[in-house]
Structures are given as C-alpha cells and as structure tokens.
Amino acid sequence: MVSEYKKAGVDLNKIKEIHEYIAKEISSTYRNVLLGAGHYSGVINYNGIKLALHTDGVGTKTLLALKSGIFEPVGIDCVAMNVNDLVSIGAKPLALVDYLAMEKPMDDVIKGVMNGLVKGAIESEAEIVGGETAIMKDVINGFDLSCTALGVVDEIKDGHDVKPGDVILGLRSNGIHSNGYSLVRKLIDDGKLSFEDWKEEIMKPTKIYVKPILSVLPMIKAAAHITGGSFSKLRRVTNYHIELKMPEPQDIFKEIEKAGVSHEEMYKVFNMGIGMVVFTSPEYKDDVIKNIQKFVEVYEIGKVSEGSGITIFTYKNAVLYL
Incomplete structure (x- = not known):
C-alpha cells in the first residue's frame, strides 16, 4: 500500500537511500571527524576541542506561513531543528548563521x-x-x-553505552513541530483538514529542548530528537530492542488521522506528542525526571531490552513494529 506521505511527495525509503549515498561520498573528506554523517550532528576534533555542527531548515511549513501570514514560529522552528539536534549528541549550542531566500523582498516575512x-x-x-x-x-x-x-562537546552522547534495562523517557512536544508538512498540506488542499479551524495548532513552533537536556546531560546516555521519520530515528541511538508505550497525543494528531492517515503511518511520520527522547539508567531515572519537569512535561515511555527492532504500543493499544 502506498503511504499518504508518499502520495504527498515524500518517499521515506528513497530519502534513506539518498542519505546513505551522501554519507558514503562525504566520508572521503574526513580527517578530524569524531562523529560523522548518520547521527544528529557531526563532531570534529580541533586542537583538542570537540566542535559539533548541524544544518537544517523549516521545510514546507513555510508555505503555510505564507498562507496564514504567521511567520515568527518558523524562525523559532529553524533554530529548534538545529539546536535540538546538537544537544542530542551532548553539544551545547554556541552560535548560528541563517539563510533566508525569497522570490521577492517581503518585509512581513523578514520581520516575522x-x-x-x-x-x-x-x-x-x-x-x-x-x-x-x-x-x-x-x-x-x-x-x-x-x-x-x-x-561544543565535552562528552559525545552517541548511545554507545545504552544497554538492556535502560529506561526511556519522552519529553512532550509542542504539537506537529516542523515535520510532515507535505502531508499536512495535502490534507488541507484536499479539503480533509481545515486549516482555519486548526491554524494555531498547525503553526505552533518546535519546542526547544536545550535547557532540559543540558540540565541532565551527566545523567543520560543518549537523546533523540523526534523529527522526520519519527521514532525510526531511535535506531541512531542503539541496535538493542526498544519498547515504547506512548501517551495520548494532542488533538491535532487525532484530527490528522481522522483526515485519512492510517494509525500506523501517524507513528512513522509525526512525533505523536513526544518531541525528544532520552535514555538513562534506572538509578538516575527519578533525578532526570525531576530536573526535566522544571522545563517541560516528561513521561516514562519505555525500556531497552535484548533483541532488535522497535515496538510501539500506541495510545489506542495498537502494537506497531518499526
């Protein structure tokens, strides 16, 4: 069956092939690389200092920004998509440069x-x-x-020490964030999802998780920013079996599902209410939760066990395998 996301123009399998090709090609340039393509951020060693780099954009959410006249959230999105990936490997964000390309000068876009x-x-x-x-x-x-x-990185958190018995925590998202918008726009264009009714939810910016993650960095083994490809991103952290029991998501996700996206595909495209995942040992679990709760709602959503693959128990008690 062809997925709704593929019908909207995004083939996740093809994107994976492209990423694998690019990673292979650029690896020939590596000299001081400590963490290369395929993780959340690249890390190089420069005179004993570990520097992390990441680049990302807002994607087709910009088209809905034009449609709504709401531009400030996509600026926040752009920062979030980068700094959240930096902290996912244990880096403290230092600086950013932005790239804004327009078909013509647009003062409202620039200001927002x-x-x-x-x-x-x-x-x-x-x-x-x-x-x-x-x-x-x-x-x-x-x-x-x-x-x-x-x-800048002190200790790279790439998940190498994640092991069976470790606890998985999920940090609440702000909604859709900035992934899956080709599919969202198709549902809107097809008249299956009302943009006017859901505009505020659809345009909410991506949650920035820098402060909660940095506050617990010494106590966690890995973090995973849930973006394109959704929970398949957890394979970057460990090859052990991951079991997730997901909390009930925000209403916007239920509305998207009602508009014609299968329950299974929802968990392959969207964050479903969890924007960041962290892995920690049972001994640190309570302290990690206590610290993160100062910044954002957090849930104990799963565990690591022997074996491989990802099993998701959805809020509807369906069982999905990634």
Whole structure:
C-alpha cells in the first residue's frame, strides 16, 4: 500500500537511500571527524576541542506561513531543528548563521522570521553571528529558511553505552513541530483538514529542548530528537530492542488521522506528542525526571531490552513494529 506521505511527495525509503549515498561520498573528506554523517550532528576534533555542527531548515511549513501570514514560529522552528539536534549528541549550542531566500523582498516575512530566529536563539542561549539573504525570483516560490549551528562537546552522547534495562523517557512536544508538512498540506488542499479551524495548532513552533537536556546531560546516555521519520530515528541511538508505550497525543494528531492517515503511518511520520527522547539508567531515572519537569512535561515511555527492532504500543493499544 502506498503511504499518504508518499502520495504527498515524500518517499521515506528513497530519502534513506539518498542519505546513505551522501554519507558514503562525504566520508572521503574526513580527517578530524569524531562523529560523522548518520547521527544528529557531526563532531570534529580541533586542537583538542570537540566542535559539533548541524544544518537544517523549516521545510514546507513555510508555505503555510505564507498562507496564514504567521511567520515568527518558523524562525523559532529553524533554530529548534538545529539546536535540538546538537544537544542530542551532548553539544551545547554556541552560535548560528541563517539563510533566508525569497522570490521577492517581503518585509512581513523578514520581520516575522527574524523575530522568531532571535527568540529561538535567546531560548537556546546561542548567538546569531551572521547569515545570508538572497532574492531568487526564478528559483524560490515564496521563501525558504535554514540555519547552521555550531556547538561544543565535552562528552559525545552517541548511545554507545545504552544497554538492556535502560529506561526511556519522552519529553512532550509542542504539537506537529516542523515535520510532515507535505502531508499536512495535502490534507488541507484536499479539503480533509481545515486549516482555519486548526491554524494555531498547525503553526505552533518546535519546542526547544536545550535547557532540559543540558540540565541532565551527566545523567543520560543518549537523546533523540523526534523529527522526520519519527521514532525510526531511535535506531541512531542503539541496535538493542526498544519498547515504547506512548501517551495520548494532542488533538491535532487525532484530527490528522481522522483526515485519512492510517494509525500506523501517524507513528512513522509525526512525533505523536513526544518531541525528544532520552535514555538513562534506572538509578538516575527519578533525578532526570525531576530536573526535566522544571522545563517541560516528561513521561516514562519505555525500556531497552535484548533483541532488535522497535515496538510501539500506541495510545489506542495498537502494537506497531518499526
């Protein structure tokens, strides 16, 4: 069966093939790389300092920003997509540069996006040190936004010491964040999902998890930012078996499912209410929860066990295998 996401123009299997090809090609440039392509951020050793780099954009959520006239959240999204991936490997964000490309000068876009970028940078305690603005009428339809972020690492948290018996915690998302929007837009265009009724939820920015993750960094073994490909991203952390029991998601996810996306595909495309996952030992679980709760709602959602694969028990008590 062809997935709704593939019908919307996004083939996750093809994207995986592209990523594998790119990772193989760029590996020939490695000299000081400590963590290369395939994880949340790359890490290099520069004169004994471990520097982390990540780049990402907002994606097709920009089209709904134009449709709604709401631009500030996508600026926050852009920062969040980068700094959340940095902290996922244990890096403290230091600085960002942004890239804003437009088909024509748009003052409302520039003002809203910049406000959002600044808010996101302040929240993540990073500095925006520059960037690039381009007007490309024949290339860009509307606008496109991306950032590159730099961080510094003490101890790389790549999941190498995750083992059976470890506890998995889930940090609440702010909603859809900024993934799966090709599918969301298709549902809107097909008249299956009302943008006007759900505009505020759809345009909510990605939650920035820098402060909660850094507050527990010495007590966790790994963190995973749940973005494109959803919970399949946990394979970056460990090859052991992962079992998740998911809490009830926000109503926007239920509405998307009612609009024609299968229950199984929802957990392959969207974060389903959990925007960040952390792995810790049972001995640290209570302290990790206590610290994270100062910033965001957190749930104990699973465990690591012998074997392989990912098993998800959904809020409807369905069992899914990834």
